[in-house]
Structures are given as structure tokens and as C-alpha cells.
Amino acid sequence: MTHQQSKRLGVVGGIGLLLVAAVAWADLPASAVASSAPDEGDPRIEGALLVDATEVKPGDTFRVGVRFRLDPGWHVYWKNPGDSGLETEVAWDTPGVTVGPLQWPFPQTFRTPDGFITTHGYDGEAILIADAKAVEGPSTGLLTVSAAVEALVCEVHCIPAELMLTRSIPLGPQTVRDAETAAVFDTELAKVPRPAKDSGPAATVALDAPQLTAGQDFTGTLTLTAPGGAAVPAVEGDFFVADRIPGVVRVGLASDGPGRFKLKGKAEPDAQASAPDLTGVLRLGTAATGYQYLEVTAPLAPLVAAGGAAGTPAVVKPPSVKDSIAAVKPVGAAIATPPAAESSMGLGLALVFAFFGGALLNLMPCVFPVLALKAYGFTRMVQQEQGRVGAHAAAYAAGIIGTMLLLASVVLAVRAGGASVGWGFQFQEPLFVAGVCAVLVAFALNLFGVFNVGLDGTALAGKVDQSHGLMHSAGEGVLAVVLATPCSAPLLGTAVGFAFAAGPMTVLAVFTALGLGLALPFCVLVLVPGLAKKLPKPGAWMERFKQVLGFALLATTVWLVWVMGGLAGVDGMARLLAFLVAVGLVTWLYGQGQAQDGVRKLATVAVAAGVLVASGLLTLRFDDQDPVEAPRVGSTVAQAQPWSADAVNAALAAGQPVFIDFTADWCLTCKFNERTVLSTDEVRDAFKKHQVAFFIADWTRRDASITTKLAEHGRAGVPMYLVLSPGAPDKPEVLPELLTPGVVTDAVTRAAACAPSKLGNGANVLCAAGFPSH
Secondary structure (H helix, E strand, C coil): CCHHHHHHHHHHHHHHHHHHHHHHCCCCCHHHEEEEEEECCEEEEEEEEEECEEEECCCCEEEEEEEEEECCCCEEEEEEEECCCCCCEEEEECCCEEECCCECCCCEEEECCCCCCEEEEEECEEEEEEEEEECCCCCCCEEEEEEEEEEEEECCCEEEEEEEEEEEEEECCCCEECHHHHHHHHHHHCCCCEEHHHHCCEEEEEECCCCEECCCEEEEEEEEECHHHCCCCCCCCCCEEECCCCCEEEEEEEECCCCEEEEEEEECCCCCCECCEEEEEEEEEECCCEEEEEEEEEECCCEECCCCCCCCCCCCCCCCHHHHCCCCCCCCCCCCCCCHHHHCCCHHHHHHHHHHHHHHHCCCCCCHHHHHHHHHHHHHHHHHCHHHHHHHHHHHHHHHHHHHHHHHHHHHHHHHCCCCCCCCHHHHCHHHHHHHHHHHHHHHHHHCCCCCCCCCHHHHCCHHHHHHHHHHHHHHHHHHHHHHCCCCCCCHHHHHHHHHCCCHHHHHHHHHHHHHHHCHHHHHHHHCCCCHHHCCCCCHHHHHHHHHHHHHHHHHHHHHHHHHHHHHHHHHHHHHHHHHHHHHHHHHHHHHHHCCCHHHHHHHHHHHHHHHHHHHHHHCCCCCCCCCCCCCCCHHHHCCEECCHHHHHHHHHCCCCEEEEEECCCCHHHHHHHHHHHCCHHHHHHHHHCCCEEEEEECCCCCHHHHHHHHHCCCCCCCEEEEEECCEEEEEEEECCCCCHHHHHHHHHHHHHCCHHHCCCCCCHHHHHCCCCC
């Protein structure tokens, strides 16, 4: 059938539907009837609020229902919509009336032409009914019953529909039934499945394996046994629809004779241990003999995580499409296990990723000042003390690896205490940021010549001074690690995310590989014969270059002061700057003491230490500081808003693609991407064209929900970028750490192409299969 033929049939059918509705609903008040989901000016759904009583006695029960009438070819969804769609929702506002749960008639099954996507719902006409009871009270006045309906109405494309239905019912000395409406309700309720134990046949399940394994298929047999050995009716068509079953992706039945059904399903890939039941609705009989509708409930088997054992504590996410469209899964205090696709990389690949990720960190702006500083030192040592180059390279590498192992130990200790951590977590602590700033200022003043710490080549002649020089190289390694943690290089996020979700030995191994990669450039200088000698010869330029490096360190300090603003507000920035002035005074006093001897030198050093301690006690108090929200470049892209489950849920439900920027003020890679990619006209135009909802998940300060979300995607730190489509909300695309305008625009274009408004049932093969993970 062509689109034009379908459209003509829809118009003809719509005219007929309006005529029927005009006759059948003529006696309903206008407030009890509404239409929605306009398509080319024609509403595709009409709803009416029905009540099976014309007068109600206080304390009596009656029934209320919402009747849907849809244009030909259009449908709404059942409580489990299937592979796509949204559950139809009815919210009651009934002062003086209590309303029970909706009763759902057995649904129809809809499939895409290729059969890949299956959904469940209603077309033509359907009624959702609920029992109601008027509270005790005077038998005069009116009861007001209101229903707010939200539905997704789909044909080739989908349109969100909202209906507000209201009507009043007189109170009286007795309840008077509306015979016509009551008959309609009785007919519809006959299609509502009833518990099998109340309807005759009992259901039992025998699986072919003793347990279900996360991510694995399972098979078995469902048997229905009727009382007294009576025959169980045959089945036809789509006779079984499963409920949402926690831990189970899908389950289906195939007839294997009277009362016997072959069962086949698959457990969720990231499911943990639980004991799920098979739940669903079953239609027995045929169109010729009549139908019997049953609710089926039967235990399946223990569900264990991949590689786990029965009895492991359950941590199972509900497979609800309504829940998964929120884009943010429920979070807990601990880091969630990364998806199987991430965690299955294996330790060997994780170590390779960690090594090369650490090597790439040397190219990140966070590490550049230390890298340049070390290059300057090596250039000088190669000419003045060639035999010491290897020792200094080893000291530098030892400083890096030792600090990495210390950081890994802190991570393990914090995790053992029940908290969740991620890469760069220490920059969420104001005192740590203040300490790094102090070190950077001290290093810069050292380069300016305010005081000396082992950079004088003549001072390295003696044994003690040579040892002191090695300690300086080790200190540079420590500083390299400290400044590297705000950055996330390609491969690094995946490797560290794998480590943070694994055991202690894996964490230590990955951090060691990461340290080796970070130390790689200067290890190469030692290991490759003759390479060190090709460095530039020392000269007057080196003194100027050393001072330029001091300004580079001060520039890094400026960035960290800005980070402090996000952590502790403007007052926190002022306190930090005051402390850094004191650090400058202390280094100057120390430099003055180096030119003195005996008691005067000790007195000067003592005064310097006293100034440092006193200034720290007076200024480094951040607990009472209120953070301020730093302006976001992303806010100029697409009216960015703070990330939350509800906000993402609303955007996806409205059919918008979603872009989530997981960022932090102390993450230089994040800032680089914001300035060079997310603020470009190309990206802005793409977001505007596809109506992308832009969210920022700010990890500058501790946020357990963001930490958990990062871990769910195998990441331990920022940046992370997620693109979600309303057609496949539970299959987000994870973009690489370093963005380009083309990567972002291509991703949002794919997400927009999967929007329900463009795909009929809400998905196609591409959307169902998910997006690539970079």
C-alpha cells in the first residue's frame, strides 16, 4: 500500500470514526471528551471518560474507564510496550473517590515489516477500566472525576498525545447504574486476563538448564494443567505477551501441543543474581471457539551474573522502556559494574590501553609544563653529567610509578570504605587543589631564581647534592602525575574504568602500566643509544627558557584558582590567592636563608616555616564556602541545562535526541572540547537542526550519581559524552574523549534518525542494535 493510499483510507476511516463518535458519545459532557496527536491538522486519537453509574451512593463502588478511538493504522501501547514505544498512562484526580489500578485487556502485537521490532498495544478502539469507590459522607453534591492521559500514538511515525478528561457524578441515596456503559465495561473486562489459578489451568516451567546466566539464551517448557485432567484449548496467532521481567531481556512461547509450550528467552547482559518469575498474559482458544485470557506466573530459575554463582546479591536494573528512556539508570553508593562489552576487554588489553593512554597524557596541556621542565633538565644534564642521565630518568620514572601506586592505594582504601571514586577525584577536594597550587608557585619561583633546589649543575658535583638532584627528578615525576589526573587521553578512560570496576591487583597493575606510559618519553631517551646526545646544546637560551617555563607553571596555577572558584566560590578563590602570596613570601625567605650561615640561616628558615603554617591555618578553610556555578560554554550551544534523570526523561519522551556532557572545571580536556568543538557554529547548527536537548553533568564537586553513571559505561573519569536517541534510549552512543565537530554532528544525526517520529513503531534495525561505542 502506498503512502497516498494509506492517507486516503485514513481520511475515510477518520470520517467514519467521527460519525460513530458523534452518535455514541453525544450524551457525554464536553469536558469528558478530548482529541490529541494532531497529524496534518487531523487528531489521530480521541478519548472519552466513561462511568458506569449516573448516581453514586457514598461508600458504594462503581467503575470508571478511558475509551480510546484511533484512526485506522494508528495504535497506542500496552503496559509493556515491547521493543519500543511508551506505556499508556492514566493519572486520576478524584477528590472523594479512591481509584484502583488499571485493568489492561489482552493486547495486540505489532511488528515492523522486517519482523525485527515487536511492540504490544491497541488499535481501533480500547478501554482501560478501573474500580472506584466513593468515600463515606453526605449523599448530596457532586463527585468530580478527572483523568490525565499520556500516550504515544504511532503509525509510520509517532506523536505524543495528552488528554485531559473530566466529568461530575451526582451523589444520592442509592447507586444507579448506566446499563449501556456497564455492558460495554463487561464486554471489555472479559478480555482482561485473570490469574491462572482463578481461571483453571495451573502453569509450571521446566528449564533445560538449572540456572540462567547473564547475557545467555535459555530454553525450557511451559506446561498448563487444567483441573480434573480437562483438555487445555489450542492457541492461535500471537497468544502470549510477557510482562517486564527484571533481569530478562526477552521471552517467548511457541505451541508444542495442547497445554505445552516451548519457552525461549535471554537474560540481560549486565544482570546480577536474582530469582525471576515468568510473568505474562496468555490467550487460549481460537476465534472460532472463543478465547480465554490468563495471567501466567511461574518461577524460572536462579539468575547469576556472567561467571558468578547463585546467591550473589541482586543488583538488577528493571528492563522497563519507561525507566530506560530516562537515560540515567538508578544509582547507588557503589560503582556499578561496567557493561559486559566494556568489562570483557580482558586485563591484557586494559594494560595496553593504560600504557598508551599514559604515553598520550604527555601531549595533554595538563602535563606540558612538567614535560617542558624535564626536557630542559635533560638538555642540561646530557652536556654536564652524561653518566647521570640514566639515573635521573629512573628517578623520574620511579616518582611517577610510585605516585601512581599511591593514588591506586588511595582509590582502593576509599572504595573499601563504601564510597565511589573516579579518575581525577582528588581535584574535587579544595585542600588538594590548594596544595597543588602552592607546589606550582614554589616551582615557578624556583625557576625565576628566588631560591635553588638542585637545578644548579655545579651543585651536583658532590655526592649529597647529586642525591638531591635525583630527588628533584623524582619530585618532577610526582608533579607530572598530579597534573596528569585532570586530563583524560584517548584509551585512558576505558583502561581506568576497567581497573576501577575490578579487583585490587588489577587496579595496581593498570596504574603501574599507566605510570610507565607517562614516563615513556624520558625512558626512550635512555634506552635508545645516542638519542640523548641529539638534544640541543646548552647556552644562554636555556636560562630564558627556564624562566618561560616558570610562567607556564603560573598559568597552570591560574587555571587551578578558577577550579577553586567552582569548588568553594569567590571567597574560596580569595583565600587561595592569599595563601599563594604567603607561599611566595615563604620561598623568598627561604632563598634569603640560603645565602646566610649558622643561626641566621636557621632563624630565617624557622620564620618561613612559621609563616607557611600560620597562613595555611588562617586561609585554607573551605568547609563554610558556598560554591558558585561557573558559566558554561555549552550553555551557548543549545540552552544547556543541568543533567538529571527527569530532565533527560522528558526530552526523550518529547522525541528529542539528547547530548550529555560529563565534565568538570578541573578537566582541561573537557575545556578544550568545549572551546574548540561544542561552541563551534557547525555543532550549534546541528543541535538546532535536530532539536537536540543538551545536558551538562558537572563532576567538579563530588556527585555519586555521576560517578556511577561513568562506571556504567566503563569510564572512571571525565570527559565522557553520551548521545541518546528517543528511538533507542537504552543504547546510548559513547563518543571519544577528544571530540571533533564531525564526530558530534554525525552522532546527533544518527540519534535524530532513530527518533520515534521518523520510524513508526519507534525504532528500526539500526536503533535496536544500538550505536557504536568509541
